[in-house]
Amino acid sequence: MSTKKLIATFFLLGTFSFSNAGIIKVVATTMDMKSIAELIGCEKISATSIATGYQNPHFVDPKPSYIINLTNADLFITVGLDLEAGWSPQLLASSRNSKIQKGANGYVDASVGVNLLQVPSSLNRGEGDIHVYGNPHYWLDPLNGKIIARNICNGLEKVSPENKAFFEANLVKFNSTIDAKMKTWSAAIAPFKGAKIIAYHNEWCYFETRFGLHIVDFMEPKPGIPPTPSQLVKIINEVKTNAIKVIISSPYFTTSSSDVVKNQTGVKVLTLANSVGAFDTIKTYYDLFDYNINLLTAALK
């Protein structure tokens, strides 16, 4: 390679590296955290998510390829509460990036300040997958989305204090959009307040509480344990006794057992979106609730 070409290459490389200068690199564990981060950080950040929207956030394989993004990240956002306990600590430890380790400015635990549900008073694994800090699916309450946004905003301001006003303005926009949309969602689901439903896994309690639904039972006999024949019999009886109209599930669970109940009782089986990106149409945190409320209200009619 001639000297001129060498210099040109270095120049091009330099241009490439500087073209991204000033952009905050954000790695979130889930698509919901990524979406909220993008709504607060907008063009000032470039965000990626480790888990996709259609996979079980408890069981993400800690692939070494995820480490590449973490190594260069300025900000790491975790749902927290041991949701990602099986995979994110190992990835963080391997990232060799001190900026995003727990306790550093670039580490955001989005659950800080959330009013948690189902906090166990004692721990016994005999009860299945029990979460030590409480149910971690808190992003499924849109009002908790405001707390998540606040936490992410704080993190962004710590790593990029010069953009504080920009982030704060976006946070105000986010909160007012949630407030406005919350009115629409509440109004849509109001006629079905107290509707009894069955869920596959215990991951909807925040959604249930916010929108006044009543989850009577779960397809899983205990969290994390696949449905057993005796549990199916129990569910079939409950569906018949309570005239339950829907069983809600997530994309990452098979519907084979729910289909058995459906064939026996005529109940509808709905695959709701647990996260942004669960289906192609769900591109933002707002879409997540638009999708679920539309699907649910149509089924409960």
Place this chain on the structure above:
Amino acid sequence: MFCIKKISLFILLFIALAALNKKVSAQTPADSTAATDSLLLLQIEAQMQTTNDAAPFVPRVAASSNPDISVIGDFGASYINAAKRNFDAYLNEAEFSFQSVVDPYIRADFFLSLGKDEDTHKYAANIEEGYLTSTSLPWGLQLKAGKFKSAFGRINPVHAHALPFIDLPNAYENLFGEGINDDGVSLSWLLPNHAFYQELTAQAFAGYGDSPLFIRSDRNNFLYVGHLKNFFSLNDNATLEFGLSAAMGPNDSSLSTQVGGVDLTYKWKPLEHNTYKSFTWQSEIFYAKVQKTENIQVNSLGLYSLMSLQIAKRSFITARYNYAQDVNAPAAVLMAYSATYGWLATEFQKIELEGKMTEQPNHSQTYEAWLRWIFVIGTHGAHQY
């Protein structure tokens, strides 16, 4: 008279109390100022909290400086046709792990094992691993020091209970016994490659191996291990790992042993239903050069190849082929075929059953079977992918 005395006593008591009260009241302004100050401070703090934080942080569990602790039980039973005593059952091992971050610079991992000695049948305590890992070295470097499993190949870094089979591949066992697990230092470098994951590891051990091919030298001859890991995400559902390994150290002939290894692993795990379906194909080839005397060098080859298929949410079937030339007499070739069924009840319990047929170099056949029941209490971190 008594009444007057009583009244005077009451009056005295009242005056005393009043004086005391005055003294207390006199002190109040000073305390009150302090209280106002701390109240003001609290208010300022609260105001800062509302502008900077979502809500005051309330710890959810009592803070504890204890590390993550877990105990892993490994109960086993075995059958072998070519022995006087065909059946055996034993608590193979109880592994205690203690893991935590030490400070902003390092973390520590300890794995203490209470295992059964194969010869004496008595339990002995052993430090299986005990090491520190740096968390904040620059330039993508990570340092490890202590006693730890080496980075050679795909099997060596993994704890036995996490492998999808019960016995070790013959070729691997011939070279390393139960594996290279020794006192030493390790430096790994995450190459600045944005296209795929690439990690280069260089390790130096005191030299003690679990086979006669690697022993601790009286002189300054150490055991050196190198590993280059290349990991490619083919798509969301499939990955490919290609690794190169090398180990060089003193052997029981006071000369050196050199082993080179190549590993290739393909994994398919659909993201959406990753808890229900998966497939792994993993193969490793080992080539060893053992210097017996100044003039005699024995070269041998060994390999294994396995396929593991997840047939249901909790059921796995693994089939493995083994080929191993004797490290001292390569003309003697052993071949073995094994199949393992694993039932993973939960993340904390699995039962595995393995059957193995070995064709010995003298063409006789050996049949073996094992049962392994792994159970975990406490918090146990994830294993490497």
